[in-house]
Amino acid sequence: MSRPRQLSTEEIETYRNDGVVCLRDVLSLEWVKVLTQAMDDILADYSDLKTAGVQRDGVMDIVLGRSHLRALSVLGEAAEAMGGSVLAEEQSGGREGEYILVNNAVLDYAGIRRIALESPLAALAGQLFGSSKVNFVFDQVLIKEPGALSRTAFHQDQGYFKVDGPQVASFWTSCDSVDADNGRMGYIRGSHLWAMHAPNMFVSQETGPTHGLAQLPDIEGNEDEFDVIYFDVEPGDVIVHDYRTVHGSRGNVSTDRTRRAVSLRYAGDDVTYLDRPSARGEFPVDDEVGDGDSLDSATFPVVWRDQDR
Numbered sequence: 001m002s003r004p005r006q007l008s009t010e011e012i013e014t015y016r017n018d019g020v021v022c023l024r025d026v027l028s029l030e031w032v033k034v035l036t037q038a039m040d041d042i043l044a045d046y047s048d049l050k051t052a053g054v055q056r057d058g059v060m061d062i063v064l065g066r067s068h069l070r071a072l073s074v075l076g077e078a079a080e081a082m083g084g085s086v087l088a089e090e091q092s093g094g095r096e097g098e099y100i101l102v103n104n105a106v107l108d109y110a111g112i113r114r115i116a117l118e119s120p121l122a123a124l125a126g127q128l129f130g131s132s133k134v135n136f137v138f139d140q141v142l143i144k145e146p147g148a149l150s151r152t153a154f155h156q157d158q159g160y161f162k163v164d165g166p167q168v169a170s171f172w173t174s175c176d177s178v179d180a181d182n183g184r185m186g187y188i189r190g191s192h193l194w195a196m197h198a199p200n201m202f203v204s205q206e207t208g209p210t211h212g213l214a215q216l217p218d219i220e221g222n223e224d225e226f227d228v229i230y231f232d233v234e235p236g237d238v239i240v241h242d243y244r245t246v247h248g249s250r251g252n253v254s255t256d257r258t259r260r261a262v263s264l265r266y267a268g269d270d271v272t273y274l275d276r277p278s279a280r281g282e283f284p285v286d287d288e289v290g291d292g293d294s295l296d297s298a299t300f301p302v303v304w305r306d307q308d309r
């Protein structure tokens, strides 16, 4: 579909200095349509499962074909059982919505797979990293229905990911307009230079076992003490953050505006596999790739090389 645009020096420097950059209008309308169709497919599956009452241990936590769909109220309940609390917006339009997460949607949804492997995002990653190749690593679909008041707790991705090396980034994009009302993303500028902290329960600051890592400070309770930058985005915009950058999102307090987003993770040169103790189960595993190995494999395919420029 369209060729990737050349990023400006300013965009590349912003990514490298701040650990986050919002790239405006980098996915064409055709790609936005592919994403919208994939989201329709995912929400149709979710709705069918809900109607059929398909649950595991009383909760929506289901292995689909090869991906994994989870209603995140599950994680909220787990965090509360550990003594933590769910971070939720106080204001509500009276709707009750779910925060739905699908891990590894590329394995079951053709549209997500096409965006991950064939869209201009890989070439943009190559430009931001300044790397000679880019591997696709992992994806998550993150849907906040109207009235899904849970915030995504501030966190760094690094502790959840089984990869090591500086050139790893998340490309977050939505087929909906996203603003303060329906779950916009926020990032702490420069926090890619912080040490790695313990992953949390995603809708709570509760971490469970910390594996010797420090807990992040209470950022939600003291946001004005941190340099948090929120982005309002339109379909076609892509926010890219370094996997060490601290980020989170607000709840969806709207009554009618679902926020349907995907986060696609790419890696550049010198990134190797690392089965981190703090990483969670759903991260892809390839039988041929062990600790310290290059990622190049069927599971982490090379999706761009600098001769493709």
Ligand SMILES: O=C(O)CCC(=O)C(=O)O
Pocket (backbone or CB within 6 Å): 142, 152, 157, 170, 172, 247, 248, 249, 261, 263
């Ligand atoms: O969509 C969200 O609320 C969270 C996304 C996220 O944490 C990520 O892209 O790494």
